[in-house]
Amino acid sequence: MALLEVKNIKTYYGNICALKGVTFEVNEGEIVCLIGSNGAGKTTTLKSITGLLHPAEGSILFNGRDITCMEPHQIVQEGIAMVPEGRHVFSKLSTLENLEMGAYSRKDNNNIQHDVENVFTLFPRLKERSKQSAGTLSGGEQQMLAIARALMAKPKLLLLDEPSMGLAPLLLESIFENVKEINAQGTTVLLVEQNTKLALAIAHRGYVLQTGEVNLSGKTQDLQNNELVKKTYLGTT
Amino acid sequence: MEKLIEQLINGLTVGSFYALIALGYTMVYGVLSMINFAHGDIFMVGAYFGYFTITQLSNNGFSESHPVLAIIFTFLAGALGAALTGVTVERLAYRPLRKASRLATLISAIGTSIFLQEFVRLIPKFGEILASLSIAGKTIFPPSWGNAIIDVTKTFGGAMVKTYPGLLGTDGIRLGEVFISYSRILIMAIAIVFMVLLFILVRYTKLGKAMRAVSEDKDTAALMGINVNRIISSTFFIGSALAGIAGVMIGIFYLQIKPTMGFTPGIKAFTSAVVGGIGNIPGAMLGGYILGLAEVISIQFLPAVYKDTVAFAILIIMLIVKPTGILGGRDGKNKL
Ligand SMILES: Nc1ncnc2c1ncn2[C@@H]1O[C@H](COP(=O)(O)OP(=O)(O)OP(=O)(O)O)[C@@H](O)[C@H]1O
Numbered sequence: 001m002a003l004l005e006v007k008n009i010k011t012y013y014g015n016i017c018a019l020k021g022v023t024f025e026v027n028e029g030e031i032v033c034l035i036g037s038n039g040a041g042k043t044t045t046l047k048s049i050t051g052l053l054h055p056a057e058g059s060i061l062f063n064g065r066d067i068t069c070m071e072p073h074q075i076v077q078e079g080i081a082m083v084p085e086g087r088h089v090f091s092k093l094s095t096l097e098n099l100e101m102g103a104y105s106r107k108d109n110n111n112i113q114h115d116v117e118n119v120f121t122l123f124p125r126l127k128e129r130s131k132q133s134a135g136t137l138s139g140g141e142q143q144m145l146a147i148a149r150a151l152m153a154k155p156k157l158l159l160l161d162e163p164s165m166g167l168a169p170l171l172l173e174s175i176f177e178n179v180k181e182i183n184a185q186g187t188t189v190l191l192v193e194q195n196t197k198l199a200l201a202i203a204h205r206g207y208v209l210q211t212g213e214v215n216l217s218g219k220t221q222d223l224q225n226n227e228l229v230k231k232t233y234l235g236t237t
Numbered sequence: 238m239e240k241l242i243e244q245l246i247n248g249l250t251v252g253s254f255y256a257l258i259a260l261g262y263t264m265v266y267g268v269l270s271m272i273n274f275a276h277g278d279i280f281m282v283g284a285y286f287g288y289f290t291i292t293q294l295s296n297n298g299f300s301e302s303h304p305v306l307a308i309i310f311t312f313l314a315g316a317l318g319a320a321l322t323g324v325t326v327e328r329l330a331y332r333p334l335r336k337a338s339r340l341a342t343l344i345s346a347i348g349t350s351i352f353l354q355e356f357v358r359l360i361p362k363f364g365e366i367l368a369s370l371s372i373a374g375k376t377i378f379p380p381s382w383g384n385a386i387i388d389v390t391k392t393f394g395g396a397m398v399k400t401y402p403g404l405l406g407t408d409g410i411r412l413g414e415v416f417i418s419y420s421r422i423l424i425m426a427i428a429i430v431f432m433v434l435l436f437i438l439v440r441y442t443k444l445g446k447a448m449r450a451v452s453e454d455k456d457t458a459a460l461m462g463i464n465v466n467r468i469i470s471s472t473f474f475i476g477s478a479l480a481g482i483a484g485v486m487i488g489i490f491y492l493q494i495k496p497t498m499g500f501t502p503g504i505k506a507f508t509s510a511v512v513g514g515i516g517n518i519p520g521a522m523l524g525g526y527i528l529g530l531a532e533v534i535s536i537q538f539l540p541a542v543y544k545d546t547v548a549f550a551i552l553i554i555m556l557i558v559k560p561t562g563i564l565g566g567r568d569g570k571n572k573l
């Protein structure tokens with residue numbers, strides 16, 4: 001049984017059908033990437049999983065439990081955390097308070113301090129800025145904070161929506177290294193990326209989303225060699 | 238000089254009412270970006286709960302034997318009554334419209350304001366109707382219950398002005414030539430204590446941080462596992478409780494309450510919130526005191542009937558000169 005099973009979900013914005021029946025799964029321990037061009041429905045898919053949007057049809061199972069109709073705060077408790085597109089750190093809260101918010105749903109208050117230290121080891125830059133309000137961090141630091149904040153929930157599954165957005169190449173690689181490390185420490189990752197090359201480089205498997213439908217999937221090596229992927233998403237031939 | 242100090246204290250007393258009520262406007266605006274125009278009436282409801290409690294306590298002699306406890310119970314009743322009213326109003330009148338246009342919410346708020354005033358006014362009528370409810374020619378409640386219902390509802394509400402029993406009398410302390418009544422001291426002290434408590438709550442507690450997170454970004458707050466609706470309810474609970482406390486204060490200080498009493502203090506507290514920067518908690522406190530002081534100073538120079546005009550003049554000037562308020566953010570997006 002897969003950790004996350006998305007079965008034929010259809011999600012609408014009013015009358016606009018953004019997902020026309022999306023099916024995929026994520027197994028425990030994997031990094032799975034979801035690639036596709038602008039407006040393909042990647043963010044909509046993640047929002048449907050986290051409960052910010054509710055699919056009109058289809059179902060989403062997590063750990064065998066149906067989470068399709070749950071509210072976002074309940075889904076967090078099931079073990080899914082998300083790094084939203086565009087970071088969305090709480091700008092008026094300090095770095096440390098942002099991390100505390102990440103741990104909001106946890107009952108084991110005593111271990112939170114310890115986990116704060118852990119994410120500071122992963123992102124030492126954040127430690128230096130722990131008292132600073134998050135709005136004054138640089139874009140890259142905010143991205144680190146958004147990831148660190150999601151990790152504070154101790155999720156089984158981490159959803160990342162375009163962590164590469166607006167980052168300088170050097171930082172970009174280090175963020176992707178972080179993602180690999182997070183995965184190596186036992187967190188399953190579903191990664192949405194425009195930067196197909198990097199995404200395919202760290203993921204085990206991938207799905208290609210086009211106008212609300214999955215039209216390709218497979219192991220990353222296979223996707224890397226696929227002509228369509230090469231042409232459309234990697235810009236190589 | 239003594240006169241001036243007494244006027245200053247007077248201003249701070251009135252400012253305490255405004256500041257406490259203004260906090261409710263500002264907190265609700267902070268989390269929902271809406272003006273709760275029924276907030277003045279929630280304050281009125283608090284005054285009525287307080288009135289009911291204190292009259293019961295003085296009828297059975299409790300307030301004679303335990304004056305301090307009686308005052309505490311009165312404030313508690315006012316705060317709780319207003320808080321539950323505020324939470325109910327949010328649940329029934331605002332939450333269903335959360336995704337609707339601002340105009341729809343505004344109209345709902347104005348409707349709620351009228352509803353609360355009329356409800357309090359008509360409570361004795363409801364009592365009579367309830368007592369005379371009958372099935373097959375027999376009243377549902379036995380006559381003794383019916384009379385009790387009528388009694389309670391008569392004491393609680395009604396169109397007539399109600400008079401708080403004078404709890405603190407007119408005694409006070411004299412510092413040189415300056416006289417300060419106990420009721421003023423109590424009011425200023427309670428206001429300060431609750432403002433400090435609120436500040437600590439919002440700054441340092443988990444609930445307060447969640448309130449700030451919700452105020453900034455509801456979807457992301459939900460992704461943290463925060464139950465956004467529960468935080469919004471808590472915000473209404475706290476803001477309304479503070480208004481209820483102010484309602485009891487007005488009862489203790491001015492002695493008279495009536496169903497329409499919420500309007501003017503409500504609008505002035507709203508002005509205070511705007512002056513301080515709506516959405517900003519210290520701003521609401523500051524704005525409240527500024528308005529209170531401006532009012533008593535204006536009485537020195539202008540006929541007393543202009544006192545309300547001054548408040549609105551301040552509102553208009555503020556909206557023209559610095560619409561985001563004294564402590565408001567420059568982007569106009571004030572957050573708790
Ligand atoms: N709030 C909204 N209201 C209406 N339509 C929307 C809304 N959000 C997204 N859409 C539409 O749904 C479709 C999918 O959008 P989505 O944000 O999921 O794309 P995406 O794959 O994440 O794109 P990008 O890579 O640009 O982030 C798009 O056609 C978009 O226009």
Ligand SMILES: [Mg+2]
Nearest residue numbers: 042043044085
């Ligand atoms: Mg997107």
